[in-house]
Amino acid sequence: MKKQTTFITSLILSLSLSSFAQDNDSTVIRKFFNESLSNGKSYEWLRDLTTNVGPRLSGSEGAKKAVQWGKTLLESGGYDRVFLQDVMVPHWVRGAKEEGYILDGKQKIKVPLVALGGSVATPKKGITAEVIEVKTFQELRALGKEKCEGKIIFFNRPMDPTKINTFEAYGQAGDQRRSGANEAAKLGAIGVIIRSLSSTENDFPHTGSMVYATGVPLIPAAALSTNAATLLSKTLKENPNTKFYFKQSCETLPDAPSHNVVAEIKGSEHPEEIIVVGGHLDSWDLAQGAHDDGTGIVQSMEVARLFKNLGIKPKHTIRIVLFMNEENGNRGGVKYAELAKQNNEKHIFALESDNGGFTPRGFGMQGASAELLAKVQSYRTLLAPYGLHEIERGGGGVDIGPLAPQGSVLIGFKPDAQRYFEYHHASNDTFDTVNQRELEMGAASMASLIYLLDNLTN
Amino acid sequence: MKKQTTFITSLILSLSLSSFAQDNDSTVIRKFFNESLSNGKSYEWLRDLTTNVGPRLSGSEGAKKAVQWGKTLLESGGYDRVFLQDVMVPHWVRGAKEEGYILDGKQKIKVPLVALGGSVATPKKGITAEVIEVKTFQELRALGKEKCEGKIIFFNRPMDPTKINTFEAYGQAGDQRRSGANEAAKLGAIGVIIRSLSSTENDFPHTGSMVYATGVPLIPAAALSTNAATLLSKTLKENPNTKFYFKQSCETLPDAPSHNVVAEIKGSEHPEEIIVVGGHLDSWDLAQGAHDDGTGIVQSMEVARLFKNLGIKPKHTIRIVLFMNEENGNRGGVKYAELAKQNNEKHIFALESDNGGFTPRGFGMQGASAELLAKVQSYRTLLAPYGLHEIERGGGGVDIGPLAPQGSVLIGFKPDAQRYFEYHHASNDTFDTVNQRELEMGAASMASLIYLLDNLTN
Structure with a gap:
């Protein structure tokens, strides 16, 4: 009898703990959305990037300004470390x-x-x-x-x-x-x-x-x-x-020096294990690069701000990466993975936002075991109230792609992309096509998933 | 042994039939989306309504033009019947x-x-x-x-x-x-x-x-x-x-005569049972009334066109209703329900689109039994590939509201409404804020649900 009682007690205890964990998770997620939708910085950052920095094709003056812009802003965020990674990029000019x-x-x-x-x-x-x-x-x-x-x-x-x-x-x-x-x-x-x-x-x-x-x-x-x-x-x-x-x-000039911009929040329990959150800083030369990929950049930066501002200390190290040269070479993505390997870094997850800054719908997962996918899908109950229903296998993103051979699980943020190819790579990809709420909800969605993943593997 | 074999045989048969039905449903739904996204008329109709007819507040010249516009277009659709319902509406003018x-x-x-x-x-x-x-x-x-x-x-x-x-x-x-x-x-x-x-x-x-x-x-x-x-x-x-x-x-003038516009596709099996699909034809005077509710109007008209054009004959009668005066009185909605009662009509379902012409996310159901709600929720497997995940209890719509006491199940089409209140009732609610694909997907979503509901009760 004793044994059974103990079993039942422990079952009840485990159920309550699990329900407590879910409550806590849902509270944190609510906080991310509240903060992003009330005091979010992504929209004003995007205005600045798209209108003051403007077009930023790899190798251009705009790209140089964008690197400086990202570094300065991230440095003002009070994170544990902000640094640049050198990378040589193609330098094509339209003339x-x-x-x-x-x-x-x-x-x-x-x-x-x-x-x-x-x-x-x-x-x-x-x-x-x-x-x-x-x-x-x-x-x-x-x-x-x-x-x-x-x-x-x-x-x-x-x-x-x-x-x-x-x-x-x-x-x-x-x-x-x-x-x-x-x-x-x-x-x-x-x-x-x-x-x-x-x-x-x-x-x-x-x-x-x-x-x-x-x-x-x-x-x-x-x-x-x-x-x-x-x-x-x-x-x-x-x-x-x-x-x-x-x-x-148009012509192709010699390769030019450029940079990935990286900011880091050190993990409290597993600092050696890294979760990357990023987008790409370069854009085509024709446009402001709002949805492609200014929105991914400012959402990634907002993820860091949300953790910091809400006092949520991640167990694993979170790295915000503003990748250079996604559009015509992916040199930044390749370089990042190269350095990760060289430095024996362990990247457990990488999340990219490069599908536009529209209303969030879910995430695509690449390289996840069936067990991990099922686990993340079980978070739907927590995420569905925010419109995040679609958690499926899918592509991660170009910039994080080179991390795949290192065993990282790659995740692509999936917004509603019906409007994306109206603007993609054209001169009408401008700030005014981005809706503030949609953008902010995306950042909060990304922060929520990162939070859940950070607490997944202890 | 015989009995069990029979049972198993009949189980297998019933499973295959059910799987056949699902296949057929999914084929029809696919057709609705293919047709709407390839040859849809809703976008050009909307351009015409918003820019050629323009603002159409109840009692105004614009509203008169809109009634004529809707009647003429529906008459050209080759439906079984097109008619107007007389209704007196408030006549407020801004001056x-x-x-x-x-x-x-x-x-x-x-x-x-x-x-x-x-x-x-x-x-x-x-x-x-x-x-x-x-x-x-x-x-x-x-x-x-x-x-x-x-x-x-x-x-x-x-x-x-x-x-x-x-x-x-x-x-x-x-x-x-x-x-x-x-x-x-x-x-x-x-x-x-x-x-x-x-x-x-x-x-x-x-x-x-x-x-x-x-x-x-x-x-x-x-x-x-x-x-x-x-x-x-x-x-x-x-x-x-x-x-x-x-x-x-501004001032309030005496009530003015106006109309609901109705088109009907007669049901092949239960012509006496009616399914309404509608939106409201009136708008505020400040704007073109694109998202409010031009999109609901043209989507409803497109539902009829999709059935007709694809040769899908509904079992129940489908009525497209362009309601007058949702914005400041709901006289059209009240009149429609009054006449339905007076004529002993049986309205089994009413679906309204009046939440903007954005990417579809689902439907809200009002007045459905738990069993019916569960049944419609079971269609998620058919609807999720089109982004329709959210089938919950929720409001139907102002225009169809007065049908509730007659036992009609009311359904509100739910698009993604993060942008809606940027435009709602303001002069920036214009045609250019509507995305063609989003609009067309909404029409196909509505047609799909109507098709499933039409086949639900035999």
């Missing part, structure tokens, strides 16, 4: 504003066009050629050299609007931007224009990186706004001899 | 643009101010008086007649930013707008100004309805933008003798 025209035989129609990041320039006077429109590489290859030689290849496959996950639609259309120039050059084309990778029909061309394959001629590549792509396609149907003209003067 | 000034003794600071809907005018030359700032009615009453007589009462309690459900925060602050004038008038005040019910700090004053209690003097009531309210509060702290001046020339 003079590009020009693009549809020449339908009767008139010259000016269209919005931007060079793709990493592209070479056209000759100084630009290039003019007939246009071959294709939707896929397969379609292009079927045309063969004869039809493509001396032409401009126009990749016009839109993002699939029926995909609920807009990142999936982006991924499926991305080959055109990344490798379109290589595929076209192999068939003797002299230039490539692509339909912008955007979910909306508008006049903003969206840039993004492309990389030349070795052994293939380097031909210039540019993106048209979705409206311009639709117009060009229509014009080609009416007159297949329609020509296109574009001129761009 | 000349209002003026508001803070008079701090040194200068006259112009501030954005709008009359509350239903308010009386000030005297022609406006009113000037000292200002008493309060946060609650309790605080006001504690001041007593002596301190309030001849003064302007300034209600300055903000919407609670820590509420994740912004409608809850709105509800908690709403007494100031609805009844502030009555409470102040009882204590001899000569006018009321309130802090706009908005979740953001900006320069747009938000109007909304107020109703005079019987037996209380009618004093003019207006809303200040949140920024202006903050400024006035700060000024009062520096100089408690600060005065305020405002002038408005």
Whole structure:
């Protein structure tokens, strides 16, 4: 009888303790949201970063200013350590504003066009050629050299609007931007224009990186706004001899020195075990880089502020990392992982916010055991009141990716991304498109997950 | 042995049938989303309604145009029946643009101010008086007649930013707008100004309805933008003798004739049982009424189009209702329920979209039995891939509210409403704040739920 009583007592005790822990967890989470929504700093930091620092492509003066901006702000946060990591980054410059025209035989129609990041320039006077429109590489290859030689290849496959996950639609259309120039050059084309990778029909061309394959001629590549792509396609149907003209003067300069910015809150119990929270500090040159990825930067900084301000001392070391060069090289991410390995650091978790600053919906987990995933999914009861329902397997993020081989569990913050590809890599990715509450809720969501993970492994 | 085999066979059969039904349901839902996201009409309809028809306050020329607009469009849809329901509506007009000034003794600071809907005018030359700032009615009453007589009462309690459900925060602050004038008038005040019910700090004053209690003097009531309210509060702290001046020339004219617009798809099995899907056609006079409630109108119309276009014949009759006068009277909602009763119609479900045209998150159910709620919650597996996780008890909507006593189950469509109170009842509630994908996903979500409900009760 004694034994059974003890068992029941201990069961009850364990149930109450577990319920106490849940109560405590829910109180802390509530505090994160209250503080972020009442006194959050992320929105004003974002205003400052996007409007006073502005565009900050790797290697640019803007990127230099951004590093200094991040370092100064983090230093004022009173954290245990703030430091820079040196990293050499690609230095591509756009040069003079590009020009693009549809020449339908009767008139010259000016269209919005931007060079793709990493592209070479056209000759100084630009290039003019007939246009071959294709939707896929397969379609292009079927045309063969004869039809493509001396032409401009126009990749016009839109993002699939029926995909609920807009990142999936982006991924499926991305080959055109990344490798379109290589595929076209192999068939003797002299230039490539692509339909912008955007979910909306508008006049903003969206840039993004492309990389030349070795052994293939380097031909210039540019993106048209979705409206311009639709117009060009229509014009080609009416007159297949329609020509296109574009001129761009971009170039790749020698690599430039830059930095990741890191701030650290030392763990009280396991300081040697590190949880990374970050986003990327660089942006494309066209825009303020608000949703990509100013919001991830200020949310990561707000996570640190929330812990500090609410007096919540993490058991493990939390590192806020403002990564450099996600957009065109990921040198910062690679360097961070390299140094982590070199210094024998143990990174247990890494959380990245690089999907826009919209209303939080959940997290994607990469490299988690089934047991860990189930454990984190069991936190749904704590997180659902804040709209965080989606805790699934999924990608972590580009910057934290290189930590995967070290056994880190990678986590991507998942906001509602229906609007993301309206702004992504285009000049309309500006501060005014970010909603303060949505941004602040994201920061609190990230802090909440970090808090739960910090208390997971004792 | 026979019996058990039969039991198992029938179990397996029933499981397969149920799995077949789920497959079929998921296919139909997928079709709704594919069609809405690829060929949806809601966005262009919204552009037309908000920019060509424009503001449409009950009794106005805009409201008349809106009725004609809705009728014409629904008639072109090829539905079984389109008809108008006559209803007399309040006819309040704003008159000349209002003026508001803070008079701090040194200068006259112009501030954005709008009359509350239903308010009386000030005297022609406006009113000037000292200002008493309060946060609650309790605080006001504690001041007593002596301190309030001849003064302007300034209600300055903000919407609670820590509420994740912004409608809850709105509800908690709403007494100031609805009844502030009555409470102040009882204590001899000569006018009321309130802090706009908005979740953001900006320069747009938000109007909304107020109703005079019987037996209380009618004093003019207006809303200040949140920024202006903050400024006035700060000024009062520096100089408690600060005065305020405002002038408005609004008035209530005799009731005017107007209409609900109704379109019907006859049920194939239970034509006598009706499912309503609707929103409200009227808006405030200040704005295009995009999120409030143009989006609900075009989503409801899109639900009908989706059924028709995809060849899905409902078992029960589906009625699309464009209700008139939600904003300041709910005469359309009351009339609709009155006629339903009079005609012995059986309304089994009514779904309203009047929470903005943002990314769908779920539905709130009112008047559902525990069993029905559980059944609808079991559809989460079908709905979660579209981000619809939140199926809970909750309010249906103002327009469909009067159907409750007839035993209808009322359902409110729940989009993500973090941005809603940035625009609600203000001049910035414009077409450009609506995202096409978010809007279209809402329409498909509504169609999906209606489809599931239509197949629920055979």
